Amino acid sequence: MNRPTTTTRVSLPCAFLRPLWLKIFLMLLLTFALASTIACAKGISSAGATAPAPKSESPATTPAPPEAAPPDSSPLPHIDSNPLPHIDSKRAFQYTREVTAFGPRYMGSENHKKLEHYILDHLKGDQVEDDAFAADTVAGKFPVRNIIAKFPGTKDGIIVILGHYDTVYPLRNSGFVGANDGGSSTAILLEYANQVRGGGAGKKRDGYSVWLVWTDGEEAVRQWTDTDSVYGARHLAEKWEKDGTLKRIKALVVMDMIADADLDIVRNTKGAPWLLDLIYAAAERGGYQSHFYAQQGPIEDDHVPFFNRGVPTADVIDLDYGYNNVFWHSPQDTMDKLSPKSLEIVGDTILETIRLLDQR
Numbered sequence: 383m384n385r386p387t388t389t390t391r392v393s394l395p396c397a398f399l400r401p402l403w404l405k406i407f408l409m410l411l412l413t414f415a416l417a418s419t420i421a422c423a424k425g426i427s428s429a430g431a432t433a434p435a436p437k438s439e440s441p442a443t444t445p446a447p448p449e450a451a452p453p454d455s456s457p458l459p460h461i462d463s464n465p466l467p468h469i470d471s472k473r474a475f476q477y478t479r480e481v482t483a484f485g486p487r488y489m490g491s492e493n494h495k496k497l498e499h500y501i502l503d504h505l506k507g508d509q510v511e512d513d514a515f516a517a518d519t520v521a522g523k524f525p526v527r528n529i530i531a532k533f534p535g536t537k538d539g540i541i542v543i544l545g546h547y548d549t550v551y552p553l554r555n556s557g558f559v560g561a562n563d564g565g566s567s568t569a570i571l572l573e574y575a576n577q578v579r580g581g582g583a584g585k586k587r588d589g590y591s592v593w594l595v596w597t598d599g600e601e602a603v604r605q606w607t608d609t610d611s612v613y614g615a616r617h618l619a620e621k622w623e624k625d626g627t628l629k630r631i632k633a634l635v636v637m638d639m640i641a642d643a644d645l646d647i648v649r650n651t652k653g654a655p656w657l658l659d660l661i662y663a664a665a666e667r668g669g670y671q672s673h674f675y676a677q678q679g680p681i682e683d684d685h686v687p688f689f690n691r692g693v694p695t696a697d698v699i700d701l702d703y704g705y706n707n708v709f710w711h712s713p714q715d716t717m718d719k720l721s722p723k724s725l726e727i728v729g730d731t732i733l734e735t736i737r738l739l740d741q742r
């Protein structure tokens with residue numbers, strides 16, 4: 383629905399429906415950017431903050447295989463011998479299944495309400511806040527509700543993990559259930575709540591505070607633009623700018639479409655290079671690096687309002703979902719395309735990233 387016939391946008395917004403020719407063009411660009419992506423991964427071994435090469439300058443040479451970062455990489459922390467933390471991927475997959483089973487969960491819908499209760503049911507006893515408001519959109523007014531669970535830590539500063547739980551409004555009557563797009567992000571955050579929850583009421587986690595944010599209104603109600611997208615994230619970024627929260631955020635990581643059985647996380651260049659590198663280092667620790675950063679490019683997602691305000695952000699997204707991305711924003715975005723292994727790969731990697739951040 384609402385598939386545009388032309389566009390000059392180069393970035394790949396999560397919810398932006400791109401025409402076929404543009405997809406092919408962008409896939410070619412991403413392929414040509416492969417060599418420079420690997421150069422960035424190698425950059426971990428030098429400054430750790432290598433700026434990605436502009437796409438127009440990307441060499442089209444055969445890339446060398448990626449090398450492991452040496453142990454004394456700076457500013458990355460020393461990689462210790464601690465065991466890699468693991469999520470319960472079976473449980474996370476079950477959450478994905480249960481969330482998807484609600485059906486379409488677009489802003490303002492009954493199923494959306496049911497999902498809000500489902501999320502809150504899993505956060506009983508936790509410190510939970512609402513960021514609720516009415517969004518004025520091109521399709522009318524919608525109730526928007528970000529759900530924030532706060533897990534206090536011993537260190538001064540906040541790590542924010544954020545993922546959207548709404549599904550695509552224009553596809554509301556198409557049978558679209560967003561197993562990967564909306565379902566997987568909701569589920570991984572529920573699993574992270576299990577992981578970061580301290581050992582009892584009032585007990586702080588050893589490290590920074592971790593805030594989990596289920597964002598609402600990530601998807602456009604008509605067609606992706608700066609003003610028709612990321613409604614919840616824009617509201618929250620503005621609010622946190624005013625109350626001083628933004629300055630306390632050490633890192634903000636967005637999880638989106640992370641359960642594709644054929645997992646390939648793009649290096650979203652709209653992000654802090656050091657944080658992207660840290661995530662890669664965490665992936666390497668699990669032996670997961672082959673699922674990360676074979677492609678790179680700028681993608682718009684919930685992190686943008688924070689990124690634009692100078693917060694160190696990373697958007698962890700697989701925007702290559704099915705051949706030629708056919709399952710993306712399609713009724714074919716269903717559970718059978720997903721794998722618990724992918725949730726484990728991404729889930730463990732970002733859990734390890736949190737651990738590495740805690741050491742900084």
Ligand SMILES: [Zn+2]
Pocket residue numbers: 396397550563601711
């Ligand atoms: Zn989407």
